[in-house]
Amino acid sequence: MSMSDDRGRSESINIINALRRGTVPASGLSRLAVGIEVEEGVISRQLGYVADGGGDLKFIKGDYGAGKTFLLARAIELAQQEGFATAHVVVSSETPFSRLRSVYQRICANLKTRDEEAAFKPVIDSFLYAIEERVLEIRGNEISDDELREETVRSIERSLAELAEGSSAFAAAVRAYYEANADEDYALAQAALGWLAGEPNVGRPFRAKAGVRGTIDETVALAFLADLVAVIRGAGYVGLVIALDEAETTQALTKASREKAYNNLRQLIDLLDRGELAHCYLLFTGTPSLFEGAKGIRSVPPLADRIGTVGDDGFRNPLQPQLALARFDAQKLEQVALRVMDIYAEAHGEVDRERVSHRFIRAQIRQLTGRFGGRVDVIPRLFLREFVDVLDKAALYPEYDPWTAYRFDPKETDMPLTDEEEAVMVVEW
Template sequence: MNIPEPERMDRRRMESINIINALRRGTVPAGGLERIAVGLDVEEGVIAKQLDYVAEGGGDTKFIRGEYGSGKTFLVARALEIARARGFVTSHVVISSSTPLHRLKGIYQQVCANLRTNEEEHALKTIVDNWLFAIEERILAVTPGDGSDAALEAATEREIEAALSAISEMNSSLAAALRTYYRSNNNGDFHLAQAALGWLSAEPNIGRDFKQKAAIRGDIDDTIAFIFLRGLVSVIHGAGYRGLALAVDEMETTQGLQRAQREKGYQTLVQIIDALDRGEMPRCYFLFTGTPALYDGSRGIRSVPPLYDRISVVQDDNFRNPRQPQIILSKFDTGKLELVALKVMDVYAQAYSEPDRERVSHRFIRAMIRKITSRFGGRVDIIPRIFLKEFTDILDKCELYEDYNPANAYDFDADHLKGELTKEEEAVMVVRF
């Protein structure tokens, strides 16, 4: 269907407003990241090629390494945006004390809770519904038109079993839960259908009633979560998507755990890498992020030689090679931050109106960067979030007030940031007495 030009422009403006709103809040925008990305062309190209390989039935992974302020979170968000544009379902999991790396059930639960498509967040129900609809469509295509509803339901349930036969050989509960979900929807028992989705997502406190009706014993735990993740990817592909792109962020928190827990978490990574290399996780792409200490510290990946050997890089020089297991990000510098500011002005022009580029000039932007970095030990890599939050405020004031001149009016006062600084920002902040 041809979309009228005004409607296309409206969507572009909506995206622009969303970007500016996120920068005002100091967060990463939900979409349109390519419009403010700087210096990531090579990395984005490598990730895009990996996704193309995974979309054809392969499996792959990438480890992203960088200090605070190097743009790990932004690159992860951009990578998942690229994946969704290529027809992948994505999910973003943050490793923490409540979701540690060695607890596969918790990671699987967060994967299911954060499933996202180009059209929808929290997309598990839509994915399962699309998968079941595709099965019914295939059956109807080869079945006489006068087939009864009961016959269609029986044939669909048989196809559910067949589609997940490889998973059912290891654990039959996934197929049983999906069959119960399908049957309860057809019978109008939406409470039971919701319970089936909850159990599939490893949600706690799913009642005994569901498990009795589904003929399932127990719950998803650490021992079978990996099997269920593979089954989930099969459902995602059967629903018409290219695969699953999964980001596992902030893995450096693993270093704070006891040795047994750390090593168990790192062995999970070995298990994933080996499964991908053996072709046991087709259409699955993993992104892992961490600081240099995670990779090289005594409590990090280096402490588990089999893992370190699998993801270590050949060399780290001026000619970065993101095709190696790790993408090594460099710190943000003044030139990159100034370029981001100019891109933000272009986005602002589409969200609201063309900024006054005489009042917000190159000279002013450079002066503003100097003012903020002077309060953070000269660390440009620490300030991008703070700078962009302040910068959008200046763009707003220039649009709202004709007599506002930031060159005269703006002076960075960090007092208003109390309570919202990260620990990294607080650590380098210069305190004035």
């Protein structure tokens, strides 16, 4: 078996393992994607524009079960394949958009690349290594360690100032991190990383040593985001993609916090439009209420004007700021199930397609949707977990007959139901 075959089988195993757990796989999403070719094309074109120096955003709009989180994960996968660093942030009461410092902190904590799951430190290190390499290329290998250090420190500040009109505090903290590592003061280096990542409890000794005050707050969070993008670019990546999931939770904030969150969003859009956040792509997901509800975006007319849709003549325009997703239907779920069978076959051996037939798949979908008010759109997660269980049992037991053995009973599953799944479940007395 070749290395590419090994990688393909490993990816297939990872996909099946994720489906068993009821989660979105970390990779290989193109193998499960059905009916989102247009959406993928739009996002891919935007990624190309951002890679060339633009800044852009997209709001993915859809009901629960429309596949927003899947499309978001697929967009992240596409971005990493194109050389972007990415960060997936769930907007919540702990990380509301009214507190930009918290959002910035989660971006840093969740920063990933194609090769690194926790990428914040590796990105900073790669940025500094690239600067050292440029200094050595210019000055030659005869340069002393002290000269290399001094020239690298000067280059850090020049690079940030040139790339992002950078804040002096960010550059000072990066410089302090570099010098602490050079001095083998790893506690100070860790404090510098924590401060750069927005951690609130970094000690006074670091701040005194670096010459910075306090912590990253609301007034500088967006400036620091631009600096972070500059560092990511300097580390060899084409830009940063930020996925902000479940933005509809903003509606649950107090009126003052909601207004602040929406004003922050408007400010972010204006930065993109003015070209002040180049090489950055923002993806938001939200239910229709975020865009249409009384506590949603339309409550702030200047923001609604920026991201509202034009007309509704029955022809969907995915190029507008809002990309509306249709609900998942039975036909799409059948296609996904057939793809899962192929993935399962690569992971664990050929599937008995006489026992687990296309006709059985349709019957299984009908059985599950019957327990959820006929709503196909709320069951994909549950269905795929149940379907993989059927495939497992068919592989393990030659006598297993899914037609007679399979029965969906939510009381017998230990996987918690989401609020949406519980809301439409049909209770049997």
